[in-house]
Amino acid sequence: xxxxxVPTGKRTGxxxxxxxxxxxxxxxxxxxxxxxxxxxxxxxxxxxxxxGDPTIFGNLKASDExxxxxLKAVEGAKFNGYAGSMGHDAAxxxxxxxxxxxxxxxxxxxxxVVITSGCSAALEMCILALADRGQNVLVxxxxxxxxxxxxxxxNIEIRYYDLLPDQEWRADLKQMESLIDENTAALLINNPGxxxxxxYDADHLKRxxxxxxxxxxxxxxxxxxxxxxxxxxxxxxxxxxxxxVPVLTCGGLTKRFLVPGWRTGWVIVHDRKQRLGDAVNGLKxxxxxxxxxxxxxxxALPDILVKTPQSYFDGVIELLHSNALMAYxxxxxxxxxxxxxxxxxxYMMIGISIEHFPALKDDVHFVQExxxxxxxxxxxxxxxxxxxxxxxxxxxxxxxxxxxxxxxxEFCELHYKKDTxxxxxxxxxxxxxxxx
Amino acid sequence: xxxxxVPTGKRTGxxxxxxxxxxxxxxxxxxxxxxxxxxxxxxxxxxxxxxGDPTIFGNLKASDExxxxxLKAVEGAKFNGYAGSMGHDAAxxxxxxxxxxxxxxxxxxxxxVVITSGCSAALEMCILALADRGQNVLVxxxxxxxxxxxxxxxNIEIRYYDLLPDQEWRADLKQMESLIDENTAALLINNPGxxxxxxYDADHLKRxxxxxxxxxxxxxxxxxxxxxxxxxxxxxxxxxxxxxVPVLTCGGLTKRFLVPGWRTGWVIVHDRKQRLGDAVNGLKxxxxxxxxxxxxxxxALPDILVKTPQSYFDGVIELLHSNALMAYxxxxxxxxxxxxxxxxxxYMMIGISIEHFPALKDDVHFVQExxxxxxxxxxxxxxxxxxxxxxxxxxxxxxxxxxxxxxxxEFCELHYKKDTxxxxxxxxxxxxxxxx
Ligand SMILES: Cc1ncc(COP(=O)(O)O)c(C=O)c1O
Ligand SMILES: Cc1ncc(COP(=O)(O)O)c(C=O)c1O
Numbered sequence: 001x002x003x004x005x006v007p008t009g010k011r012t013g014x015x016x017x018x019x020x021x022x023x024x025x026x027x028x029x030x031x032x033x034x035x036x037x038x039x040x041x042x043x044x045x046x047x048x049x050x051x052g053d054p055t056i057f058g059n060l061k062a063s064d065e066x067x068x069x070x071l072k073a074v075e076g077a078k079f080n081g082y083a084g085s086m087g088h089d090a091a092x093x094x095x096x097x098x099x100x101x102x103x104x105x106x107x108x109x110x111x112x113v114v115i116t117s118g119c120s121a122a123l124e125m126c127i128l129a130l131a132d133r134g135q136n137v138l139v140x141x142x143x144x145x146x147x148x149x150x151x152x153x154x155n156i157e158i159r160y161y162d163l164l165p166d167q168e169w170r171a172d173l174k175q176m177e178s179l180i181d182e183n184t185a186a187l188l189i190n191n192p193g194x195x196x197x198x199x200y201d202a203d204h205l206k207r208x209x210x211x212x213x214x215x216x217x218x219x220x221x222x223x224x225x226x227x228x229x230x231x232x233x234x235x236x237x238x239x240x241x242x243x244x245v246p247v248l249t250c251g252g253l254t255k256r257f258l259v260p261g262w263r264t265g266w267v268i269v270h271d272r273k274q275r276l277g278d279a280v281n282g283l284k285x286x287x288x289x290x291x292x293x294x295x296x297x298x299x300a301l302p303d304i305l306v307k308t309p310q311s312y313f314d315g316v317i318e319l320l321h322s323n324a325l326m327a328y329x330x331x332x333x334x335x336x337x338x339x340x341x342x343x344x345x346x347y348m349m350i351g352i353s354i355e356h357f358p359a360l361k362d363d364v365h366f367v368q369e370x371x372x373x374x375x376x377x378x379x380x381x382x383x384x385x386x387x388x389x390x391x392x393x394x395x396x397x398x399x400x401x402x403x404x405x406x407x408x409x410e411f412c413e414l415h416y417k418k419d420t421x422x423x424x425x426x427x428x429x430x431x432x433x434x435x436x
Numbered sequence: 437x438x439x440x441x442v443p444t445g446k447r448t449g450x451x452x453x454x455x456x457x458x459x460x461x462x463x464x465x466x467x468x469x470x471x472x473x474x475x476x477x478x479x480x481x482x483x484x485x486x487x488g489d490p491t492i493f494g495n496l497k498a499s500d501e502x503x504x505x506x507l508k509a510v511e512g513a514k515f516n517g518y519a520g521s522m523g524h525d526a527a528x529x530x531x532x533x534x535x536x537x538x539x540x541x542x543x544x545x546x547x548x549v550v551i552t553s554g555c556s557a558a559l560e561m562c563i564l565a566l567a568d569r570g571q572n573v574l575v576x577x578x579x580x581x582x583x584x585x586x587x588x589x590x591n592i593e594i595r596y597y598d599l600l601p602d603q604e605w606r607a608d609l610k611q612m613e614s615l616i617d618e619n620t621a622a623l624l625i626n627n628p629g630x631x632x633x634x635x636y637d638a639d640h641l642k643r644x645x646x647x648x649x650x651x652x653x654x655x656x657x658x659x660x661x662x663x664x665x666x667x668x669x670x671x672x673x674x675x676x677x678x679x680x681v682p683v684l685t686c687g688g689l690t691k692r693f694l695v696p697g698w699r700t701g702w703v704i705v706h707d708r709k710q711r712l713g714d715a716v717n718g719l720k721x722x723x724x725x726x727x728x729x730x731x732x733x734x735x736a737l738p739d740i741l742v743k744t745p746q747s748y749f750d751g752v753i754e755l756l757h758s759n760a761l762m763a764y765x766x767x768x769x770x771x772x773x774x775x776x777x778x779x780x781x782x783y784m785m786i787g788i789s790i791e792h793f794p795a796l797k798d799d800v801h802f803v804q805e806x807x808x809x810x811x812x813x814x815x816x817x818x819x820x821x822x823x824x825x826x827x828x829x830x831x832x833x834x835x836x837x838x839x840x841x842x843x844x845x846e847f848c849e850l851h852y853k854k855d856t857x858x859x860x861x862x863x864x865x866x867x868x869x870x871x872x
Binding site for chain 2: 009011012013014015019021022025030053061062070071074075079117118120124130131132133154181182216217258260261263275277281283289290293294295298
């Protein structure tokens with residue numbers, strides 16, 4: 001009836017729909033975690049080795065210098081107004097200086113720096129500035145799931161290149177190169193890397209650059225963990241190794257300065273031969289959408305970047321490295337587990353020989369049962385497109401690492417079966433006998 | 437040569453392109469302003485009546501309570517970590533309470549609140565959650581140009597409904613309704629409004645709601661200037677007037693608390709009859725892209741919203757209202773100008789009878805020459821899709837308003853021609869005589 005009165009081209013009832021973008025913006029980790037049926041063992045206090053926020057346990061804190069700089073910026077009340085859409089000049093200048101290692105032979109201009117709402121917004125801007133619907137971007141597997149979250153809703157295809165656990169998580173370069181076609185808009189690398197704690201040497205990075213040079217492919221470098229490397233490991237900014245290939249480097253205060261909630265990130269445009277063309281303006285256009293990040297922190301940035309002492313960074317690395325060593329040594333001894341010692345960042349991946357745990361279907365099931373029996377919560381590797389691994393964070397207090405390793409070992413011992421094939425055959429026999 | 441070695445489907449040279457999104461994300465104001473050939477008169481100090489940042493002149497400041505709340509949040513060092521992607525619970529609770537007027541008969545749940553990086557990001561989320569490429573959104577003309585900036589690059593069409601200067605900038609409802617078709621995803625209203633300083637009464641808002649009800653159209657309400665109304669004017673939240681039509685209300689600290697740089701905004705979802713369906717989840721999905729806004733301000737929000745006294749807001753309104761009156765009275769007397777007295781927000785639109793200024797082509801030219809002769813910089817109405825108007829901001833110190841009105845009057849007197857038609861005929865005759 002109502003429909004008759006309405007001219008064609010009009011709606012006849014409430015049928016609001018979520019946009020394609022909104023429907024296809026997914027956080028894979030949340031999806032998997034919410035599917036878990038978890039009831040932590042009430043007799044054991046929960047140990048969350050899953051939480052990527054390093055500030056949550058109280059053992060890792062922003063430096064006094066960082067906090068003082070922000071106090072000063074608030075007290076001066078000079079940083080309440082709008083900044084330019086790319087950020088305050090002084091802050092961009094400070095970031096350019098702080099990032100000199102990314103372009104050692106030539107000064108970085110503040111004009112090459114865009115301040116963003118966290119490294120997440122930096123990555124969003126770079127991906128969306130370079131890739132159109134129907135195009136594709138190469139990202140690492142295992143890798144940080146935000147890349148997919150950002151691309152999929154925009155109809156940008158994600159193609160995974162593999163990181164090899166038995167080669168210190170170096171990329172499978174052959175497979176990487178085979179993924180490239182005329183619709184590939186960028187190669188995204190994450191170094192140092194989440195979730196593997198991988199750190200690439202100059203040689204490996206140069207091989208990636210060679211591939212990009214051969215295929216005229218710009219690089220998006222997620223270096224949010226820059227400088228976050230364990231003793232005797234060197235961090236090399238990929239932008240420092242090439243004049244030919246344009247690199248958009250994404251960084252921020254989040255990890256190194258331990259202030260993830262402040263949402264202060266940045267993009268540094270390295271385009272020595274002006275090969276990005278119009279895309280640099282495109283990137284800057286995108287700044288006009290949400291007008292950047294909090295100005296108090298921008299006001300504090302010059303002090304934060306200059307005054308935080310090396311000893312502060314060293315202390316954080318020491319804590320992470322010692323946790324990594326402790327966990328690695330303890331878990332290496334556990335049957336059915338294959339921890340891969342990280343070289344930096346904040347995480348360790350642990351392989352599971354799932355065939356030795358017949359009661360556990362896969363990494364997701366493994367994680368679920370370990371919560372239910374031992375109250376230890378790791379993230380399944382599936383969250384990072386990497387089944388049969390689990391990821392632990394190294395930012396927790398040492399006691400937690402120690403205690404969780406004991407419990408993980410107990411869990412594995414309980415479920416480990418030496419020769420799974422034999423076990424299966426035996427049970428098959430049993431089944432056969434039941435079935436007459 | 438090189439091309440021969442490369443298999444098909446591979447690129448043969450550097451040809452990086454900006455994405456469609458990046459190419460089509462424009463700030464119209466910047467575009468127009470950059471096209472101006474401006475050389476301020478060196479004998480007169482510049483008066484920028486163009487700048488939308490109310491904090492820039494020093495006469496309008498954040499309240500002591502606001503600044504203290506942030507200091508406290510920094511000092512406690514409890515707000516450095518990640519918040520949930522929708523924001524901290526306590527902050528969302530505080531926003532829900534603060535926004536009770538938007539839904540007077542029923543409590544707003546913190547679950548209806550999403551904290552964003554400024555009101556800009558709130559608007560982006562709402563538009564992108566509801567509208568797909570090929571769909572359209574109705575927005576006001578004159579209106580804030582960000583709506584277009586956000587939509588166009590996503591291939592979402594903007595359709596303008598007119599605000600009528602001789603009807604206190606009320607919307608032309610008939611024309612508005614005629615724009616709606618089956619691809620219309622939402623009606624966006626901005627009340628109180630930029631650039632007009634319009635404030636709508638309940639009756640006018642209800643007529644808009646009726647239209648939306650007839651056409652099953654959700655409303656995006658940009659109420660960043662909520663409560664920002666002059667004495668004896670009432671601000672009514674459109675969400676308070678309907679149970680039928682879903683409303684996404686965008687707000688934030690930016691204007692009322694005078695801290696635009698802090699990038700703290702929010703969306704409040706009013707969907708009494710669950711008509712947004714999946715789009716509410718879609719909106720929340722979008723939070724996962726950049727992970728919201730600065731946590732220090734989120735930590736301070738409960739105090740900011742509760743402790744800032746009414747007297748502070750009253751003081752700001754008083755200053756704006758007195759500036760508005762002063763400018764209105766002075767410019768009303770100027771031949772060729774038609775100021776429209778605003779009812780709220782921070783701006784006034786001034787009509788130009790451009791036919792009386794034969795030396796000046798249009799509002800853009802008018803603005804340019806006023807800078808060059810009088811060092812007074814207003815924004816051309818074209819920045820808001822409204823030619824033959826100029827916009828001035830009311831947030832400058834009173835002396836600046838006074839002085840600029842004198843100069844604007846001088847400028848207009850100099851260029852005003854009483855009977856332009858006669859003038860044109862005369863010059864035509866002259867031309868004819870030159871041409872034998
Ligand atoms: C590899 C990687 N990139 C980017 C980010 C996001 O950083 P931000 O919190 O600054 O958005 C993270 C956070 O965990 C990360 O691990
Ligand atoms: C009508 C309107 N909406 C939204 C905004 C953006 O607010 P924010 O600075 O919080 O992003 C403005 C800023 O001028 C505005 O005038």
